[in-house]
Structure formats: structure tokens, C-alpha cells
Amino acid sequence: MNVLEPRLAKLALKGDQQAFAELVDLYQDKLFHMAYRMLNSRQEAEDVVQDTFLRVYKNLDRYDDTLKFSTWIYRIATNLCIDRLRKRRPTYSLDAESNDHEGLDGYSMIPGDNRTPESEMLLSDTQRIIHAAIASLPPKYKTVMTLRYMQDLSLQEIGDVLEMPVTTIKTRVHRGREFLRKKLEHKL
């Protein structure tokens, strides 16, 4: 087990801001990419990273040494992402006419910079198809698969992050993979 991170956490708890800055340096980009892949929005991903570190800082005294630091911080970040996904408003159709503004439809309400999630990303056509397939996974599989594919986390660690038994994670990874296989069968 990595001893550096618990030690940094202990120093930070004693008020050493430099130690905390090192923890931020270690995890900020990893967390950003994880959050971005879950939320597909840069703004939201940055917010999640910020919230995660704030929570980590406030709860340093509750950090339990028996847990890997990475597991703990991913757990906090994942939960924040899942909260945001839950809170998201149902999507509205752009073609529907707005009730409040006559003659205006959804397109006219989009801000000028045109940063809808899809256009934010640089993906090849094949990757878009795969991304759409992953996005269409039922939520409980989506989280597991996202963690499985992007981090070098073992199934056990994913279980620790999501606070689920490893057998559940295994089943979900298997089903999720089969789901993707069926979706992509004729497209790969």
C-alpha cells in the first residue's frame, strides 16, 4: 500500500497546506478526466473536482487509514458525479415550441458559443458510436463500466469505491460488456 498519501493526508490535517497541494497535484487531473467521462461537461467536471477536494479537506480527520487514499477520493468524486447525474433535468426537445416565448423553439435558446456536450468532444465516428453505446447503458452499469474502463482500478477497488461487494461488480461488468457487445455487434 502506498504510504505517501496517508502521510500527506496526516500533514494536511495538521494544517500543512503544502502537503494538501501535493495531494491535489496527484489527483486533480485523474479526477477531472473521470468526472468528465461521467458528465461529459467540462464545467461540471471542474466543479466536481473542486467539490471533491473541498470535501476531502473538510473530512481529513475522518479518513480511515485502512482504506486506500485513492479509493476514498474516488468514492467522494464518484458520488458527486452520480448526484449530478441524478439531478440533471430531463432533456427537453429542441424542436418543441416554448410555452413562454411564442414562436421560439429550443434552438434559439442555445447560447451562442454552442458548447453542447457532444460538440465539446473530439471523437472519431467509430468512437462516437461506442460512446453512444456506453451512454445508453442503464445507469447502474454505466458507472461500473466507466470506472472499469478508464482507471486502472481492480474489480475489488471498484467495489470499495462504490461500496458494493466485488461479486456484484463482477456481474455488472459481465452484463455491461455483453450489453455493449450486442449493441456493437455489427458496427465494429
Add this chain to the structure above:
Amino acid sequence: MNCNVAIVWMHDYLDGELPREDIAALKSHLASCPACRSRFELLQKTDAAAFQTLEAIKPAAGYDKKASEQLTQRIMQQLPKQQSKERNRFVRFIYRYPGVTAAAVFALVMLGSFFTMWEEDNKLIVAGEDLQQVVIEGNTVIVPEGAHLTGNLTVENGTADVQGKVDGNVTVIDGELNLASTGYIAGQSRTIDQALDWFWYKVTQTFGGSAR
């Protein structure tokens, strides 16, 4: 090998959780079963593609070094100041042990009043409802013969010399009570000497007084 078992093993293999001896068994099954072989190939491709795609998902408006540094700055700036954290620890203690805190405050206040009362204690204090007939000589409080006090008499740090009649209680604190043969006390007569008794008397008097 059963194909259903093989499918579970395929997933375990892709998760990196299949033991080495089982890998050999899976391979020999795949070599002999075309259906499983094509399924395995597709699963492998799916896995690789999904992995690649998620790796490739990055915001187009680059999240570069500069953006990363700005985010770091924002994170470090939003951290609460150390000082308030110190205070939080104290506040947290109070929240965690409300009983202890209340008891500590109570003990402190009682101790304070106890000491102030104790220090006042060198003077002679006479209290009562009907003091006109009382004669004070030095440290002695005399209820003269023939006098008739209505109500209580309290003497602190002195001697009470009762020669007449008292209708109420006579209390003497840190002193002596002399009852002459002509004297008569209708209520209770008490002498309080010890600190604890004295304290208890003060407490009951304070609370009894405020309750009245």
C-alpha cells in the same frame, strides 16, 4: 467444456481474474468451438474499443496545463482558513459532549459564586424580619430579655445570645448559639459550621428564595 462456463471464463479473462491453468482450458475450448471463438473475439474487440474511446474522451476546448493550474489555484483558494478550523475543533467538542459542557459551565458558575460568598464571610451579618429589638455588642447579637422577635433571625460570623423570645427559626453560621434560660425559640435553631453544610444552606436558600 460447457459453452456457458466458457463465457463466464471469457469475462474473467478479460477482467484479468482467470487463473493460469484455467486460461489453458479456455484456450483449448476456443480452439474447438467456433461459436465461442467468434464471441470471444467480439468481446475482446468491444473491450478494447470501449477502453480506447473512454481514453479518447477529452474536452475539445483543451483541458491543458494552464487550465489545470487555474483549477489547482481555485481549489487551494477555496480551502477554509486554518484559524476557523481550530475553532471548529472546539465547537465540535461542544457538540459532541453537550452534557460535559453544561456540567463544566455549571460547576464553574457555582464555584465562582461559592468563592465570592466565602470571601465575604469575615463580617458579621445579621438578617431577620424584626431587627429593631436586637442589640449588637461587638461580635455578639443579643436578643434582650423581654424582647419578642416576630420572624426569623440569622447570624453569620458571630454569637447569638438569645435571652428573649423568637417566633421563627434561629440560624447561626460559623458561630455559636447561646440560649439563656429565659430565652425561647419557637421555630428551629440551627448552627452551621462546616463548609459543606454552609454551601448546602446557601444553595437551598438561593433556590428557595428565587422559587418563592
